[in-house]
Amino acid sequence: MKIYPMSTNIICSNLLNNSKDQIIRLGNCKKGWSGIVSNLTFIEGLNIDWYEFEERLLEMGFIENAEVKILYEGLIKHDPIAVLVNETIVAIRRSDALTIIVRPL
Amino acid sequence: MLSIPKIALVGCPNCGKSTLFNVLTSNHQETANYPGVTVDSKIGSLITPQGKTVNLLDLPGTYSLNGHSPDEIITRDNILGLFDNEIAPVALICVADATNMRMIFRLILELQAINRPLILAINMTDIAKRHGYNIDINRLSIELGIPVIPIIAVRKVGITSLLTEIDRLIESNLTNTFDRIIWEKPTNQEIRNSYKKATYIFNTCIFSSNDKYLTMQIDRILLHPVFGIVILLGSFFFIFQAVFTWSALLINGIKTIFNLIITQIQCMMLDCLLRSLIIDGLIAGVGNVVVFLPQILILFLFIILLEDTGYMARVAFILDRLMGSVGLNGRSFIPLLSSFACTIPGMLATRTIKNQKDRLTTILIAPLMTCSARIPVYTMIISTFVPQKNFIGIFSLQGLIMFALYAIGIIFALIVALIMKRLIWHQTSEPFLMEMPNYKCPQFKKIALSLWYRATIFLLHIGKTILVTMILIWFLSSFPSAPQNATEPSINYSIIGMIGHLIHPIFAPIGFSWQITVALIFGIVAREVVIGALGTIYALDITSKNIDTTLQSILATYWSLPTAFALLAWYVFAPQCISTIAMIKHETHSLRWPIFLFIYTFVLAYMAAFLTFHITTLIIK
Secondary structure (H helix, E strand, O other), X not given: OOOOOOOOOOOOOOOOXXXXXXXXXXXXXXXXXXXXXXXXXXXXXXXXXXXXXXXXXXXXOOOOOOEEEEEEEOOHHHOOEEEEEOOEEEEEOHHHHOOEEEEEO | OOOOOXXXXXXXXXXXXXXXXXXHHOOOXXXXXXXXXXXXXXEEEEEOOOOOEEEEEEOOOOOOOOOOOHHHHHHHHHHHOOOOOOOOOOXXXXXXXXXXXXXXXXXXXXXXXXOOOEEEEEEOHHHHHHOOOEEOHHHHHHHHOOOEEEOEHHHOEXXXXXXXXXXXXXXXXXXXXXXXXXXXXXXXXXXXXXXXXXXXXXXXXXXXXXXXXXXXXXXXXXXXXXXXXXXHHHXXXXXXXXXXXXXXXXHHHHHHHHHHHHXXXXXXXXXXXXXXXXXXXXXXXXXXXXXXXHHHHHHHHHHHHHHHXXXXXXXXXXXXXXXXXXXXXXXXXXXXXXXXXXXHHHHHHHHHOOOHHHHHHHHHHHHHOOOHHHHHHHHHHHHHHOOOXXXXXXXXXXXXXXXXXXXXXXXXXXXXXXXXXXXHOOOOOOOOEEEEOOOOOOOHHHHHHHHHHHHXXXXXXXXXXXXXXXXXXXXXXXXXXXXXXXOOOHXXXXXXXXXXXXXXXXXXXXXXXXXXXXXXXXXXXXXXXXXXXXXXXXXXXXXXXXXXXXXXXXXXXXXXXXXXXXXXXXXXXXXXXXXHHHHHHHHHOOOHHHHHHHHHHHHHHHHHHHHHHHHHHXXXX
């Protein structure tokens, strides 16, 4: 599994300037974005043991190569988001979805 | 083998396990079926085509055996036979939602590792077909190496094949019943590997157009950033209105019946002690409570509807930010909503919350949601003391006050949560991760069964607790009888009068009379009793002809406006009923939290009543 170096400031994804080596995090993507999960990574500030959170993400279907699409978002700060993961719709907060590294289709 | 074989139903949440359970066991079930998701195991029995009796266990939905939350732990421990007095089920029936198969394959692979015979029942095959799914049942059975039966639980399709399969299973597998189950928690890498296998099976056996058309169309409106919130508020307002307006007709009907009984008895019996017991103690007391059954049932109806249609998960989604600001997450809202009906199912629903502190906080604030047992007290006081005027032409003043009482409860619940989570535990909320199920048409029979069950519980509760309490109150307030040369009403000389006068000084500063004080003590047994108790205590000398108007006119003459409002304020926080306290003890496995809850609600209630009493007194001067 590739592990990307982490900075305390989560990189704001720039969807227009989407070069290959830029990391896109699902939590930064706009409504309607669709793509594929590359991997799951640890970030600071999760109020849960990372291993357990990864386990729960996996159980909900966030696994490498799963197809994801952001279907809906909340009113305040576009948070949380409802993501179509393969055939399942999963609600997740943007801050938690920063752990999910994705790439466009 | 002598003992009855036990088979368990397992599956992801929202796959229709409970529906299948109801169909298979028809009416032979034992435990509670509270609205909302199954959070406890239920057991029922069925008879197979070959005439064998089988016990069937319905378990809370889970995605794995990892046990992230209390309800998932219940499922795991049942399957693995980790409970002390329970043997593990001899076989498992895995229930899958045909429109959402990928996750169940992973669960099946995990269940196969524990070496128990397994049947896969694919539910909702009709919906799947309509959505363009095509499942190769034979291939699936070969790939998984287990029997696969397509069913439609709602319409009882495929049930016979499932029962036949159960028969076959019991015959062939009775030998290895006593094997120890060996289970090891899979690592995340193993989860990934089993996903690969699951995806392979999925791709070879299921042909889908990946069409969630209907659910997505509905969600486009219901989860719209603006319309979603408008619809959410609108539906809550509608529910609130329905609880109070739809019930009016039924309530009047119940009142008429009770008044009829009272007049009949008055005609038949001579005025004596026994008549006083029957009329004042039993009929008036029980009548005062039964009157509220319609409101409680209407509220439960809506909560079941929210849950069964799949909208509840959307409510959690929309409100997640709000809950997040006080350190909880959207999931906590579901138990809180149930608590408006009754705190007990609310507490049970907290078992789906994964973070322990989140769960504890939710348990501790759930009693601040105005439960239906408080409705009688609110209605009685408001209808007596608040004039039937309109406010700005549209809203009734009485309705607005009622709404305000609910709102105060909610606001304080959020404040308490904020203090507990953010200031005491310094915790942000746990991650919000929740599947949004497909929308489903609610089933009339399941709802009717659930409501019927609630109604019987309510009436039985009255039968046991309230009836006994009412008789006790009547007895304590009638004996010892007043001396010959008594100048005051006889109740002042009774045991209840003595207790009331003894404790009264504590409650005098908040404007409560000694009669109210006594009623509050009985209110701890069950809140519904308070109105009945007040009725009995005040009405002992007057023969009640009409339960409600008499008590209302008595209250109007005995109580001042500040006292009435102080009691309303008290009841927003009111120290909890015995059942709630017992439930908290049961769910937290400690005495500390129920005691904490009792003290903090008492302090809040006392302060609120104190302020209300003195501010109202100042205003009307």
